[in-house]
Structures are given as structure tokens and as C-alpha cells.
Amino acid sequence: MRPRIAAWLCCLFLWVAAAPAQTFFSQNDDAIPPELDRVYLRALQYLVKTQQADGSWPNQYGTEPAVVGLCVLSMLAHGEDPNSGPYRVPIQRGLDFILKKQNGKTGYIGSTMYNHGFASLALAECYGAVSDPRLGPALQKAVDLILNSQTRNPFSAWRYSPESADADTTVSGAQMVALFAARNAGIGVPEEAIKKAVRFFVSCQSPDGGIGYTGAGGSNAAKTAIGVLVFGLAKQEKSAAFRTGVEFLKQNPNDGEQYFQYYLYYAAQALFRAGPVAFEPWNATNVKVLTTTQADDGSWTGQFGPAFSTSASLLSLALNYRLLPIYER
Numbered sequence: 001m002r003p004r005i006a007a008w009l010c011c012l013f014l015w016v017a018a019a020p021a022q023t024f025f026s027q028n029d030d031a032i033p034p035e036l037d038r039v040y041l042r043a044l045q046y047l048v049k050t051q052q053a054d055g056s057w058p059n060q061y062g063t064e065p066a067v068v069g070l071c072v073l074s075m076l077a078h079g080e081d082p083n084s085g086p087y088r089v090p091i092q093r094g095l096d097f098i099l100k101k102q103n104g105k106t107g108y109i110g111s112t113m114y115n116h117g118f119a120s121l122a123l124a125e126c127y128g129a130v131s132d133p134r135l136g137p138a139l140q141k142a143v144d145l146i147l148n149s150q151t152r153n154p155f156s157a158w159r160y161s162p163e164s165a166d167a168d169t170t171v172s173g174a175q176m177v178a179l180f181a182a183r184n185a186g187i188g189v190p191e192e193a194i195k196k197a198v199r200f201f202v203s204c205q206s207p208d209g210g211i212g213y214t215g216a217g218g219s220n221a222a223k224t225a226i227g228v229l230v231f232g233l234a235k236q237e238k239s240a241a242f243r244t245g246v247e248f249l250k251q252n253p254n255d256g257e258q259y260f261q262y263y264l265y266y267a268a269q270a271l272f273r274a275g276p277v278a279f280e281p282w283n284a285t286n287v288k289v290l291t292t293t294q295a296d297d298g299s300w301t302g303q304f305g306p307a308f309s310t311s312a313s314l315l316s317l318a319l320n321y322r323l324l325p326i327y328e329r
Contacts, residue, residue: 032320039291040078043314046298047071047307048090055090055097060305065101065110066174067304068094069122070265070311077318077327082130095126099138106162107141113149113158116142117174124181125324143182146175147193156196168214169204172197173226173266180233181326198234201227202241209244210252221254225266232273233326246274261302261312268316269327279319286316 047057056063057071072094075087082091098119102109109119120142127135149162157167158175176197183189204212204227210219211227228245236242249271254263264286271279290313294300302309319327 035291036287036317036320039287039294040314040317042294042298043300043310044075044078044087044298046310047074048087050307051090051093053093055093055095057305057307059307062305062307064115065098066115066118067308067311068097069119070315071307072098072122073125073324074311074314074318076125076129077315077321077324079321079323082126091126091130092132095122095130095132095135098122099134102138102142107138107145108162109142112160113162113164113171114160114174116145116162117158117171117178120146120178121174121181121326124178124185124187125326127182127185127187139182139185139187143179143187143189146179147189150175150193150197155200156193157200166214167200169201169211169223169226170213172200173230176230176233177326184325194234198230198236201230205241205245207244209241209246209248211245211248219248221249221252222259222263222266224248224252225263225270228270229266229273232270237273242274246271246278250278259303261300261304261309261316264316265312268319272319272327283319287320290317 050057051071052058052062056068061067072091075091075094076082078087080086082088098109101115101119109116120139123135123139123142126132127139145162146158149158149164150156152163153159153167154165155167157172158164159167159171176194179189179194179197201211204214204216206212206216206219208219209224211224212218213223224245228242228249231237231239231242231245249267254260254267268279268283268286271282290300298310299306300309300313302312318324321327
């Protein structure tokens with residue numbers, strides 16, 4: 001484990017265990033501290049500089065629609081006008097890339113449901129904000145594919161392909177955040193589809209609150225954060241599943257380098273849903289760590305390449321701006 005990651009884990013444990021009374025970015029209208037905005041802007045500049053002409057990013061996973069979608073969302077989350085602001089061109093390039101990767105007949109984006117879920121999330125968050133008449137029809141097709149895939153799945157959830165007969169919590173989490181974002185944007189998503197998927201996540205939860213991959217076993221912080229976010233987005237903050245999941249996250253911070261930014265992306269949203277006592281100390285530590293671990297070029301590194309690591313890190317910080325619709329509590 002890297003020394004800086006180990007220090008982060010130690011610090012995070014102390015912050016969460018102590019749950020200090022001080023507040024941190026507790027109101028939407030709080031001024032964003034200049035140091036946070038500098039970190040965010042440096043990372044955005046890195047993404048803008050390294051974006052390729054086709055809207056994707058070079059290196060590992062940068063040409064996957066999921067990663068392109070997360071990069072677009074990290075730009076949108078800063079709050080500038082996506083139609084006339086400084087990120088208008090890179091946002092549009094990213095959306096162009098995603099739309100070109102969508103099958104015009106089936107609505108499938110990319111070659112895996114991971115790609116489809118996060119790319120659909122980007123379409124949903126941009127729909128209504130970005131002036132592009134293609135977004136509505138593309139989003140509707142993407143949502144229809146997610147719902148049709150769920151209908152055929154014995155677990156009422158999702159895995160690697162739309163035809164999969166098994167399911168896991170990581171792929172299912174990507175579809176769920178896309179569905180919630182689409183519903184926020186005005187696309188019809190049946191409540192029964194949400195309830196069935198939530199039941200799948202409950203079936204994967206152990207008594208200690210941890211959530212596993214395909215069942216109630218082998219839980220870790222990243223998968224549990226996905227489930228807690230799903231419960232929160234489903235307005236089940238008072239449920240035992242949500243409360244025990246939050247407690248698991250408090251007691252079991254991410255184990256280091258494995259899926260680190262993936263964990264940050266989901267944990268930030270999950271703990272934000274849990275309320276200020278859970279979120280504020282975690283957020284304060286996350287801001288400090290990402291400030292000190294940011295590379296000179298503005299990026300962050302991780303196992304899925306710099307485009308993913310940078311965009312996921314930014315989206316874990318973006319809760320401080322509260323601008324993406326899905327980030328509203």
C-alpha cells in the first residue's frame with residue numbers, strides 16, 4: 001500500500017470515528033474554498049488538454065464510453081454554461097463520441113453494460129442542460145434497453161451484457177444511477193423496476209451491512225458504497241439496509257489501491273445521502289488527500305488510467321458544488 005494512501009486511511013478512520021461537530025460545506029450557498037477550486041480547475045485543464053479530436057481520451061480505458069461520460073460529467077459539475085462556457089467544446093466532443101457509440105436500433109452504448117450505464121448517466125445529466133436535440137431520443141433508447149434487459153434477467157438486475165442471465169452489484173449500480181438520473185430528467189422509469197433492483201441489492205447484503213458482488217459475501221467498501229447510494233437514491237434512508245450499509249462504510253474504509261477512485265466516486269455520494277454527520281468529515285479528508293496527491297499536470301493516477309482516475313476523483317469532489325441534479329439530497 002502506498003504511504004500516502006495508508007496515511008489517508010488512518011486519517012479517514014479517525015475522522016469518521018470521532019464525527020466532530022464542525023461543519024464542512026454544509027450549505028449549497030457556501031463559498032467554495034479557493035484551494036478546492038484550484039485543484040478542480042487544474043484537473044479540468046488536464047482533461048481538456050488531453051482530450052482527443054474524436055472526444056475520447058488516450059491511454060488505458062480513455063476510449064471507453066463510460067470513461068468519456070464521467071469526464072463529461074466532471075466538466076458539467078463545475079457549473080459553467082455547457083452551451084457557451086469554457087467547456088462547451090470538450091463537453092460536446094464527448095457527447096458526440098458517446099452518441100456515435102450508440103447502436104441506433106437497440107440503443108446499446110459501447111460493448112458492455114458498464115459502458116452503457118455510465119454513458120447513459122452522462123446523457124441523462126446533460127439532457128435539458130446541453131442544447132442538443134439528439135440527447136432526448138438517445139437517452140430514451142438507452143433507458144429502454146436498461147429496462148428491457150432487467151425484465152429478461154432472472155434477478156431483475158444486470159451484468160455484462162443486455163442478455164445476461166446473472167447479475168452483480170457493480171454493473172447493476174451503473175444502471176441504477178442512470179435510471180435515477182433519467183427519471184430526474186423526465187424520462188419514465190417504472191417504480192416497480194426500481195423496487196425489484198433494490199431487492200437484488202438487499203439480497204447481496206450481509207448482516208454487518210456490507211454488500212457483496214453477486215451475493216451476500218465478499219463485501220468491501222466499494223461495493224457497499226454502490227448499494228448504499230442505490231438505497232439512498234430510492235429514498236430508503238430510514239431502512240435497515242441503508243443504515244447498516246452506512247455503518248459498514250464508517251468501519252471499513254477502502255482497503256487502499258484496489259478500485260480506489262471507483263470507491264471515491266460512489267462513497268462520496270453514498271455518505272452525502274447519509275447526511276452531514278457521515279459526509280462532512282469524510283469529505284474534508286477526501287479534499288485534503290486529493291489536494292496532496294494530485295500530479296503536477298492536474299491528473300490523478302489509478303489502475304483504470306488517468307482519464308478515469310481524474311474524472312472519478314473530480315466527481316467525488318463535485319458534491320461540494322451540488323450542481324449535478326443527481327447530487328441533490
